[in-house]
Amino acid sequence: MSVASFHGVPSLVDESEDEEAMEQNAFRIGSEEYLPEDLLVEILSKVPLASLARFRSVSKRWKVLINYLRFKKSSQIMLIDSRVYLVSINLLGAQDNVVNITSQFSLKDPLSSSSKEVNIREVFHCQGLLLCTTEDSRLVVWNPCLDETTWIKPRSYYERSDIFALGKSSCNKYKILRIALHGPRRAFEFMKPRLYEIYDFTSNSWRVVHDETKDWSILGLARRGTCVDGNTYWLSFSSSQQLWMDILLCFDFSTERFTSMHIPSSGRMFALSMTREEQKLCMLASVAADDVDVWMATKIDGTGAMSWSKFITVKRVYNNHQWMFLTGMNYLVDEENKVIVCPGKSLDSGRFLHIMGEDKCIQVDMHDAGSRCSLLLNYAPTLVSASDIL
Template sequence: MNEMMLKKRSTNYLPEDLVVEILSRVPLTSLARLRWACKGWNDLIKDKILAMKPSQIIVLIDSRVYLASVDMHKIDNNKVNLTSQFSLKDPLSHNFSEEVDIQNVFHCDGLLCTTKDDRLVVWNPLSRETRWIQPRSTNKEFEYFALGISSSNKYKILRIVHTGKTHPGLLEFEIYDFTSNSWKVISESRDWLKPLWKSCVMSVNGNIYWLAFREGDGIFLQSFDFSTERFRRVSLPGDHHYYNILSLAVTREKQQLCLLTQDRQVPANNVWIATKIESKRAASWIKFLSFDLPNFHHPFHFCSPMNFLVDRENKVLVCPGKNNGVSNNFLNILGENKFIQVDHQDGKSVCSLLVNYVPTFVQIHQGSLK
């Protein structure tokens, strides 16, 4: 038996546990190439290896997207590691030589990014697959894009737009279907003001949730179902007249919606988790975390727009540092009797957005989950 055949047989008969151990040490970007080595490796990477990877977050710094790793057991060293940069090349530049400036990031089985020059791209940085989409129009005062999945596993994009031509608070909505590669207008217009903090539109199990405002109703929780293509309100925890609503987030592991509130009568801040969201308006909430911090008396104390991440195991939340040009704090770790300000490695840049990152090999151009 020649040497080539011997190597092939040895690889085929490696115990699965050993193969998993080896592949789990391979960087994410290299796993994308190893998927094609053989079907067995592809199945292991999709079903086991990705789930074993340490929890990572996407941060947006100076219009560039980075992966960051925060070890909650070592946060007292006051450092956060940027493990890699996700590079998105501009197809309009000469020989794809220039990178795209990213304005915002929306995560749902890939990355939905809006660029600063009104272009829209759906981007999977792991497979490096992109899909550039032309919006119906660029005549607007405000717009936001959110990616979702229907019950038949089809990708769709909701565009929330205010053109300024109608009532000041009236929004228009459009749906992009990946399969048909076309936009359509949703006839149902709503007299909401635009989402309060546009970085806080969250995806949970394919549908999206955000905080909205209407005169007379105040702030409320709104959702959009990509299967029915209909809007609905979702109930808030307790009596929402007794607290200020700050921001939304989603847990990484179980895809649960989180709400950060601030009591109006006592100096307390709370993180709520929706354990169940019914098909109608009802939602079941539990109070996950309460904390009181000095100088935490305004929704924009840390950054504006404000967003945060929840670590269920360590009972903390993570939010960006001040975004006012005064502080170089990169992240703040908040919890019961805990307040840690974490610096970036070089202490020069401030994070403007945090998003939990769950890697996937889903193929964007097919328009559905495979």
């Protein structure tokens, strides 16, 4: 059955490509209150991306759904010069590939009477919601798709070294974890936790979590966690029994407890990421001098047991160029095309990304993005509203 035959609704996709007819049909459909949302999304998904913007004035409902479709078609976000951008990267690895910025997410300052934007320092992604810390140490939960924000006030004050994570319990209750660390934040120093707090959206307040799991440290570069299925994971280091070892730490937002998870090998662990579609946890690890393995979690148990499978192995050296793999580095994993997307080969090469597979490494120019990118994430939009997280 074609989309056009559902409920007798005329299709927005006219084979004659008559744009005037498409727009007339759009307003006719927009006036139908009974039209199911999933059907409307299906119809709008058939419209060329360039034409969608014209239909956002039909209604507020249409604007939200069109934003959802636009964001869904561009699957990555970047943090560039304190602003969040929606970008598109051709992961098939075409030569002369560039990063295309499709739109900017605008986060307005509620304390400003003008349309001044907030400078964003860090972004944490949880199922389409962004938890942002600002340069002036404020905290906000933001859904760019709906253009909705919830600003979170501190119990007393936030520290610049704080680690934040947004998660969801098994009963779909959203929470924020705050980890207060000993000492100021430094990129290449290990820091130990001293206090855990949970923000409860129903009471709009913070409370202390009495978890004694504090025999671990985290490197400043690896402080941003990765959210999978509502829980957050960090690569950290255990200092128990006077031995330092890599551990994978998970915070369960249902039990509000930390658990040390099983890791796939005894090699050095570099960084975590997550696939976009299936939202599987991934890990970069190195055992051999020349190879870096990408592992993918196939099963996660709340007791700490995990099953892993090796996704791909990439070379540190390709065509006489050596790539650096750093603890806590940004990278993307594309399961369908069996590639990862990494930053440049050194700390200073912020102009390029690289699409790396088992037998290829293709440079991606970020000239459209302009300045150095400090964050690159897979992004999947959501229609969860501010009222849904309470």
